[in-house]
Amino acid sequence: MRLLPLSMVRPGMKLGKKIYNEEGLVLLGEEVELTQTLINRLGKHGVDFLYIADPRTDDIIVPDVLSDGTRLRAISEIRTSFRKLMDDSMKRKSAGFVQMGRAFRDVMNLIIDDLSGHKDAMIMLSNMSVMDDYLFQHSLNVCIYSTMLGMAHGYNREELMTLGLGSLLHDIGKTQIPIDLLRKNAKLTDDEFSCIKKHAEYGFYLLKDEPNIPLLAAHCAFQHHERLNGSGYPRGIEGTAIHDYARWIGLVDSYDAMTTHRVYRKAMLPHQAMEIIFAGTETLYDKSKIELFRDKIAIYPIGLTVTLNTGESGIVVGLNKLIPHRPIVRLLTNQDGQEIQALQDVDLSKKLSLMIIGVNDIVPA
Template sequence: MRKVHIFEAKSGDVLAVDIYGPNGAVLLAKGVKLTDSYIRGLRENGIRHIYIHDVFTFDIEEKPMISPVVRQQAVKKVYETMTELIEEQKAVQRVSSLDLGQEYQKIFKEILDYLLSRENLLINLSDLVISKGYFFHHSVNVATIAGVIGLAKGYSSQQLLDLGVGALLFDIGMTQIPSALWAKKGPLSPEERRIVSHHTEFGFELLKKQSNVSPSSAYCALQHHERFDGSGYPHQAAGKYIHEFARIIAIADVFDALTSPRDHRKQHSPHEAAEYLCAAGNTLFDYELIKTFLKYVAIYPLGTNIVLNTGYRGVVSNIFPEYPLRPVVRILQNPNGEMLKSPFEIDLRKEVNVTIVEAF
């Protein structure tokens, strides 16, 4: 598979990665041949890049971070919970009758089981979601990334479940914000940002009323926008006064937001997002947790387009957890931009003078 911009997609291209809708359902399954109407629909729904198979990259395929079935079930549950609370005028009273703790522990356990079944824990979220589904899929992505960090830190089973529930529900307070604001295309005004900032406290109040949601999980909702230097909100907590779970979720939240297509913001590549987090370590984020995170993120995911300092162009065909900056690149074009009749591969672990100068 290889990544292409949606405006470069052509009728007849074969989709290599599933595309999901807001409630977790697959809208277009991998293996589907794209048509002009499919491509037009993807553009209209905010998809900026897709992954396709072609004769040179058909054998490059990434096992998803979580299985399509687990993702669909998790997103469907988040979607149902959030939409029910959005539509319920007295959500604080309504949430008291729900058993979110038990339900979301079960969901997160399935995510954990799938993570543990993988050969490695590399974070490579290549799933594609239409823009209307971002809010719901984002919670599942954040929980998946948080789960990897929790496993890397050696958390106990109960700690992992508490972290996972907090990660899946960290944005539940957004249900109490006017939907016109969190679905707004374009930047928020200062007053709108002030209103939206209250979602952290709303979320904390909602989760506190759940008998099976631990205080640690509830603090994920309250503190995920706090920053390590005290510049965040709602209480300008700093350093270790921010719960460790919330510090983990802050990293996962920002990484997934930066690498996801948004109507009002540039979509960044994983290496750009990782560089931002690294630069902000110990200022906005806990640098010890950043270092743990960086050990498990796929800086150059499979299918990423690469330009080398030699001028050759290709796609990432293999990655190694112990050498995140030195993948194998399948060369498809010469320095003049001409397609090669016989592509070849370069293992950057063995070519110390060859470097990546651009990735997209």
């Protein structure tokens, strides 16, 4: 399969990977032939990339780290609980929220079980969903990424439960922010940004007294926008005053926000987002956390079209876990742009003279 930006998808192409709807159900399955109408609808719903079936890479399978059942349950709980809080606007009934806490613990058990079967998997682009609200998919993405990193870091199951709940609910305070402000597609005024920033405090107060939600999970909501150098909010705390879980979530939250479609900009590719993350080393984010994240992220995801310094181009067909920036590439065209008849897989970790200089047929000037 081949990973393409929606701008390069053409009618007649067939999906290589499922698209999920806003409820977590499969909207479009593999091998569905795309029409211009479908392509336009996916674009309107914030899908920036699609996996497309390609006979030259039909032996490449990109596994889903979550089962359809777990994904459906997670999105359903997030939607139901967050929308209830939006409707109630801080006037929730305690008993109802206790029930939400139990439901989220059940969801986290499913997520941990699923991810345990993919401990060595690299983190891939995960915005292949049509969502009516960025908040829901973002919450699940951050949870998946944070839990996978927690496993790689060596946390035990109870620690993963707390980290997972903190990441799944890190943005729950946004349920108390006016929806029009969250969806604004223009630059925020200073007053509007001040209002948005209050979601960290709202999240803490929503979670801190719930018996089925660990207090540390509430602190994750409170602290996930704090930064090492004290430049974050809401309190401007720095260094080790920020809990380790919140520092993980802050890193992942930033990355997912950059690689997911927003109303005011298109999604970035992983290597672009990682450049920005690395620029914040030891000022915004811990160096050790960035390094582990770098080792777990698929900087060049499977299926991505890349151009090499030789002028040849191909598709990423495999990842080198120890050197994620040097994947295995199946060459498709030569330096003259002609198709290569005898396909060849080149391991860039062994061919050090070869370098990726462009993606999706775009080479920087």
